[in-house]
Amino acid sequence: MTQIIASLAEVSDRYKALFVDLWGCVHNGVTAYPEAVAALQAYRAKGGIVVLVTNSPKPRAGVAEQLGNFGVPADAYDTIATSGDSARSAMFQGSVGEKVYFMGEPARDEGFFQPLEILDNPVNIQRVPLAEAEGIVCCGPFDPMAEVEINRPDFLFAKQKGMKLLCANPDIVVDRGEIREWCAGALAKLYTDMGGESLYFGKPHPPIYDLARRRLAALGVSVSDSEILAIGDGPHTDIAGGMGENIDSLFITGGLAEKETKTAHQPDAEALAAYLAAEQVTPQYAIGKLR
Structure with missing residues (x-):
């Protein structure tokens, strides 16, 4: 109780x-x-x-x-x-490859790609277009107000290529003041529901x-x-x-x-x-x- x-x-x-x-x-x-x-x-x-x-x-x-x-x-x-930080450590250890497709807001999430000095021989991460990627790094949607379903075509391509999606924030939604926004967890859930593999590092x-x-x-x-x-x-x-x-x-x-x-x-x-x-x-x- x-x-x-x-x-x-x-x-x-x-x-x-x-x-x-x-x-x-x-x-x-x-x-x-x-x-x-x-x-x-x-x-x-x-x-x-x-x-x-x-x-x-x-x-x-x-x-x-x-x-x-x-x-x-x-x-x-x-x-x-x-x-x-948990997800960055996994990324720099190569969990989704060296060439990654980044999803998020560059101005907000640039710090995610800062080197992790605590690791020996970290992977040299390169951000590339989806067609050239080995995996996806998802810090959030490009537009937090847009419906998650708009990502389905890209996710279908990624799933067919066997890409893993690294989810840096498992939250589905968050309230910014009075406005509810989609988070990376919503994208990872869609990818998983479509049959893709998502890797989670935050709560729970x-x-x-x-x-x-x-x-x-x-x-x-x-x-x-x-x-x-x-x-x-x-x-x-x-x-x-x-x-x-x-x-x-x-x-x-x-x-x-x-x-x-x-x-x-x-x-x-x-x-x-x-x-x-x-x-x-x-x-x-x-x-x-x-x-």
């Missing part, structure tokens, strides 16, 4: 570290949520460790810069693990949790999985990921599932129960907004 709580502080003393989602929890893609920032600052002030675990395709330095622009102060977190898949644990260990602390609380608004990313890793989770109902859970200040208990049953996820806790 999922417990509806009034604040993070109600349960945070049970955990040494938090794995915290960003979009829909700490910010809305435009600006920070002041209550969420205050809750994380208070948790850290008591000795807790905050690892921001995000399906952003950006390297962590790019996410840190973005957070500053959104008004999230550096004292609200300790370190960052991104889907982009293990690679990003392995990275988050390494980021945690790099801080010089030892934290068991039972001492970690995952926080997020994605039932099939944050909550399913926590379940898969045997990590407790706190579901933010006022994000992607705001309407379905009838969340005003807090979710409606009956609507929440029905939603969680339909999505087949069982977070330990739920709250309207991180606070």
Whole structure:
């Protein structure tokens, strides 16, 4: 049974570290949520460790810069693990070949192709047209507002050529302010549904949790999985990921599932129960907004 709580502080003393989602929890893609920032600052002030675990395709330095622009102060977190860093490591190890077709917004996603100095003998990645590619690197759609189906012809060609699609962000949609946009996960799902092979590195898949644990260990602390609380608004990313890793989770109902859970200040208990049953996820806790 999922417990509806009034604040993070109600349960945070049970955990040494938090794995915290960003979009829909700490910010809305435009600006920070002041209550969420205050809750994380208070948790850290008591000795807790905050690892921001995000399906952003950006390297962590790019996410840190973005957070500053959104008004999230550096004292609200300790370190960052991104889907982009997990996926970049795989790409530079040749998971989809050397010649890749890039899908995304060049101005936004250029950092994805920055060299990874932690690897020995990384693959020399070359961005080429689809007809010359060995695989696809997908950071997102070219137009996040366009219907995903417009990619079907290119994906049919890629599938017939046996290309793998590296998905740098498993999220299906995200809300930027009041506008809902498609993410790379929607493209990867279409490719998979068409019979192609998609490789995932963000939540709910293990690679990003392995990275988050390494980021945690790099801080010089030892934290068991039972001492970690995952926080997020994605039932099939944050909550399913926590379940898969045997990590407790706190579901933010006022994000992607705001309407379905009838969340005003807090979710409606009956609507929440029905939603969680339909999505087949069982977070330990739920709250309207991180606070």
